[in-house]
Amino acid sequence: MSRMLETHQASFARNGEAVFAPVDLALDSGQALIVLGPNGCGKTTLLRMLAGILRPWQGQVVRHCQPAFLGHLPAFKGDLSCRENLAFQRRFHGGAGLEENRALARVGLAGLGLRPARTLSAGQKRRLGLAGLLIAPRPLWLLDEPYASLDDSGCELVDRLLSEHLTAGGAVALSAHQRKPVIEVEMIRVELAVTGEAA
Amino acid sequence: MIVSSMSALIARDLRLAVRHGGESLMPLIFLFSVIILIPLGVGPGPNLLSAIAPGMIWVAALLSSLLALENLFRPDLDDGTLEQWWIGQCPAGALVVARLFSHWLITAVPVIVFAPLAAQMLYLPAEALPVLVLSLLIGTPVLSLVGGLAAALTLGTNRGSVLLSILVFPLIVPVLIFATGAVSAAADGMSASAHLGLLASLLILAITLVPLATSAALRLNIE
Numbered sequence: 213m214s215r216m217l218e219t220h221q222a223s224f225a226r227n228g229e230a231v232f233a234p235v236d237l238a239l240d241s242g243q244a245l246i247v248l249g250p251n252g253c254g255k256t257t258l259l260r261m262l263a264g265i266l267r268p269w270q271g272q273v274v275r276h277c278q279p280a281f282l283g284h285l286p287a288f289k290g291d292l293s294c295r296e297n298l299a300f301q302r303r304f305h306g307g308a309g310l311e312e313n314r315a316l317a318r319v320g321l322a323g324l325g326l327r328p329a330r331t332l333s334a335g336q337k338r339r340l341g342l343a344g345l346l347i348a349p350r351p352l353w354l355l356d357e358p359y360a361s362l363d364d365s366g367c368e369l370v371d372r373l374l375s376e377h378l379t380a381g382g383a384v385a386l387s388a389h390q391r392k393p394v395i396e397v398e399m400i401r402v403e404l405a406v407t408g409e410a411a
Numbered sequence: 412m413i414v415s416s417m418s419a420l421i422a423r424d425l426r427l428a429v430r431h432g433g434e435s436l437m438p439l440i441f442l443f444s445v446i447i448l449i450p451l452g453v454g455p456g457p458n459l460l461s462a463i464a465p466g467m468i469w470v471a472a473l474l475s476s477l478l479a480l481e482n483l484f485r486p487d488l489d490d491g492t493l494e495q496w497w498i499g500q501c502p503a504g505a506l507v508v509a510r511l512f513s514h515w516l517i518t519a520v521p522v523i524v525f526a527p528l529a530a531q532m533l534y535l536p537a538e539a540l541p542v543l544v545l546s547l548l549i550g551t552p553v554l555s556l557v558g559g560l561a562a563a564l565t566l567g568t569n570r571g572s573v574l575l576s577i578l579v580f581p582l583i584v585p586v587l588i589f590a591t592g593a594v595s596a597a598a599d600g601m602s603a604s605a606h607l608g609l610l611a612s613l614l615i616l617a618i619t620l621v622p623l624a625t626s627a628a629l630r631l632n633i634e
Contacts, residue, residue, distance in 0.1 A: 305416075
């Protein structure tokens with residue numbers, strides 16, 4: 213068990229106002245963490261801060277490995293084909309994961325390798341994002357609403373990928389508000405409450 | 412690791428530019444519309460044209476650089492690829508350099524390649540041609556660098572292009588002055604090394620400061 217990620221009284225502020233109360237958490241390999249809370253409580257902000265996209269306002273975030281972050285935005289170029297997008301991810305993030313076609317097949321997009329990414333449906337775009345996790349493997353996954361816009365088989369796919377990742381010694385932090393992951397590992401729960409004006 | 416991330420970004424930018432076909436031809440369309448239209452306005456006399464040739468070619472280079480700035484970072488901000496710059500092992504400053512290099516390849520290199528032909532059409536003396544190309548080689552990267560910083564600073568504003576032009580113009584006036592000064596000096600048979608030296612010092616200054624400042628400005632927009 214090695215430590216992947218920890219925060220010490222970390223919080224983030226917009227316009228001088230804290231988005232959420234300071235968070236203390238620690239995540240080891242093989243562990244999963246779920247961020248819960250109502251809309252607008254800062255789940256996405258917390259995950260972006262854990263990924264290193266946002267810098268903490270107070271406290272600190274310590275990452276012991278490279279994270280992968282999958283957010284609301286697709287992070288793909290619509291004018292490139294699915295395979296070209298994945299090939300870019302492999303070179304950009306430097307990964308030795310699955311080959312492009314196999315990753316696409318794994319997430320249920322077999323045969324769509326040459327389609328421009330902009331022609332995919334919302335759910336297919338999420339699946340392409342998941343394929344990115346397989347192309348450039350990272351020990352720490354930070355997934356913002358991974359179940360959004362996926363159908364039932366897509367949600368089961370996320371569960372399977374999570375289980376495999378955790379079994380292989382990876383760690384996951386994710387946010388979810390409707391469907392929760394169905395995995396065997398006991399998840400660490402981080403509850404965020406709405407602070408500031410919105411409360 | 413850093414090199415492979417940078418080269419991946421450059422390769423993707425070029426691929427997207429080729430796929431958008433029309434946009435990547437804009438620099439040449441600018442160059443030749445300036446070269447063809449201005450003589451119609453000011454008259455075809457060789458003396459007048461050869462005097463204004465350096466300025467005209469440089470203005471074409473400047474416009475083609477400036478017009479591509481609006482979309483330098485915005486599509487990446489909108490589709491979420493920009494925030495990935497802060498997750499990998501490659502420092503964002505290095506990725507800024509890669510992005511500005513592809514901007515330079517797309518907007519400046521076609522102008523540099525065709526500048527000698529354009530200069531011939533404007534009766535610029537042949538002995539000034541090497542200096543013209545050299546001034547473009549040293550000066551156009553400064554345009555990309557300064558423009559990149561302005562594009563990053565105005566990324567958060569909704570219609571940034573007006574603000575962007577206002578920010579960029581005063582900063583690139585020295586580039587235009589020294590570059591056209593160098594070509595005019597060479598056309599008059601004098602040494603251009605002083606002008607080119609000053610131009611090179613601008614390039615060194617920009618290349619030292621801009622990547623850091625640009626990545627800081629981008630980060631502010633992401634937060």
